[in-house]
Amino acid sequence: MKNIAKRAGVLYALAAAFIVGLVILTAQFAVNGGAWSSNRFNRHIYTRGQIASAGAITDRNGEVLAKSDGGKRLYHESRAVRKATLHAVGDTEGFISTGIQSAYRQELTGYSFLNGIYTLKKYGRGSDIRLTLDANACAAAYNALDGRKGTVGVYNYKTGELLCMVSAPSYDVNNKPSAMALASQEKYEGVYLNRFLSGLYTPGSTFKVVTAAAALENIGDITTRSFVCDGKLELPSGTIICSAVHGKLNFEKAFNRSCNSAFAQIAVELGSQRLTQETVSLGFGESFSVGALATAKSRFNVSGADEAQLGWAGVGQHTTLVNPCHMLMIAGAVANGGEGLAPYLVDTITNPSGIVTYKGSLFKEKGVSMPAETASRLSGLMRSNVENYYSDSRFPGLRMCGKTGTAEVEKGKQPHAWFLGFSQRDDLPLAIVVVVENGGSGNSEAIPVAARVMKALDGGR
């Protein structure tokens, strides 16, 4: 009998195992509760797969971009703003995974481990999210793209605040085209993709900023070199075509006129190793965090490339693909003395009791950096581009610096038009990236878009 009494102790082991299970379960709720409760199948939040009840999303000036009222999700009253901010705000069903309504849905529901989604359920209020975006600038950018596909991003290179983030094609959430149309029509190709964060494009001549940086750092007398351009650069393994016959020109002029002959020659002189090294140090192959969102990784690969291919790579062709947000950070590094901050999109998150639970400015994500010397010299070169070549008159009063790109894509299609630049004005520390897909020349197509957006952000002057 004594033995039986002892054996009963086996229940201690069973009870202990059970309690351990409960602890694990509780820990799982503590860790994953927010993600679980904001699941798209939670009918407290979603009605027929559509977000119905959640906190409000506003722009930097308090313009309401999305809010919930009576179990319905309401968006900004202006159609242009709705279309321009679709990718930032996200759609109602959550197809746009990089939209705030998807990526921050846990925050929007106001979930807390203590209360679950009680406040949302009881008062219909979750946490409100204030973005760094300027709705008007976004609308201006969307309108400037004028129905063409592409993206525009503007951020404050001194603080990292993202003021404009537009991706086209877009659609009006209040008047969503049929699923059939979105899936099959060419004009809606990649409509759920935020091209600014997730897009990868051939950079064309905007890549010359990178090649120039490598040259400034590795070729001592680069600024006093002179190049001769007869419209092409013939190498044993192939020919690099230039946009014009530039004749004799120095490094600055070659950068101004975006001379392929000169930059291909520089790339060949640098060699694949040093050029690759430069791209790596500037963040190629890396994904950057924009708050809870992540950028696509830019790609530069010249391993096994022959001289001609290396030359093409040096002028932003070959297999190189870049992410617009990443390029914007490189422009930011040039503008900001070498420190290219990572942009952020969420300014503040305020919980239902009115307490700010998150401040974007406090979280410094990893950015892009280059030596201050390189940044300052590149800055001078990019300023010279506008001053001496694109013309300041196209950016009235902005003290713009920039580099255009005309990225050759598949045969029979117009090249992508690029502009990468920034304003040197102390009161307007903004960098901008513009991509107009198959838009044509960067100079004639991307600059006007950039100018309109910058003007909208410069107090509409």
Next chain:
Amino acid sequence: MPAIRNKIPKRFKWPAAMGALTLFQLISFAQVVLAPGGFDPTLALIFIGYIILEWLYCLTARLAAPQSSQEVEVIAFLLSGIGLAVCGSIDTSYALKQLIAIIAGAAAYLLLSALLKNLSAAVFLRIPAAVAALGVLAFNLVAARTVNGALNWLKIGSFSVQPSEFVKVAFIFVGAVTIDKLQSTKSLAKYAVFSIACVGLLFLMRDFGTALIFFFTFVLIAFMRSGDMRSIILICTGALLGAMLVVYFKPYVAERFSTYRHIWENMDTGGFQQTRVLIYSASGGLLGLGIGEGKLRQVYAASTDLVFGMICEEWGLLLGLLVAASYAVLAVYCIKASRTAASSYYSIACVAAAGMLLFQTALNIFGITDLLPLTGVTLPFISRGGSSVIGSWALIAFIKSAGFRFKAAAQPERADIPISKNARAGRDAV
């Protein structure tokens, strides 16, 4: 050491416990009755009736045996009351059925208690009980209707019953032994044959959850009887091999569990219930959304298998954890109680019943939250359903039997040696 072990636990302050229980029930019942949708006097009567029943039981029990204590019943009343409130928050007719089940369960508990007091009769009835249990399961297998891929339901008139819930009681009833059979390998072997038959029949019914509970209880009883760890390991290894063979020859068994740890990829199929439990339990937070405010209640089997999720969503994870802890408390109580039992039969039955309840609770709670594979077993006392409630209550008789005290004259025939320190007087044979 033994002095401490056999010390009689601190007196159970039953008026305080009953008072706290009643207060808790008044608050939760009021929430249900006063929920939006109109006051339902029938529902209020059901709840009031339940509270009166609790007090009647306790007072009668105190009067009948002033030395007795009612910890176990208070826990059972607490859990059953939560189940009753959950039922009432869905539908008054559910609450009425549940109340009837609780009353039937309490009656079954009292009847079984009376039988167990007469140990010689109980021992005599073990073989008929075993035969009846196997008969019921076999009949069930032949006549059953399939519910959710398991064949464990019988339709009698307008009632659906789950015979396996009652066989659980018989399983312990048959498994526990008095001291004279304790060392008998032959007796244990006979019980093993009975167990294999039960588990096999349950397997054929595809009620894997209950089969697992039976297997676990068999191992527990075998251990209590023999104390031989090597045999236990051998049994478990054998069972594992057997399970592997079953999975090899009957792939549908494995298929049932294929979504385990993959519920989020199968949200509309095999992971439907578990993902909804997690989504809505998380929505409730620690404090819950309020009774009747949940959405899990719209999911199939919410008030039966998934009731723990409903409690977490509406009453809060904190209360869910308290509910879960009650089963562990019951088990720990049984360790103490079994040590002072008047017979090895009672000791073994008490531990087996507590172990069975706790194991089933673990299968239920961890199954619906994907920590264990989902087997579709009920949460004892709480899940809606007559068979489950009656079975749970009947098991209490085994737990309470460890507290039976016999006056010398009233000692059962063939009684084995009491193990309470006072009565032992050096006669302990083992």
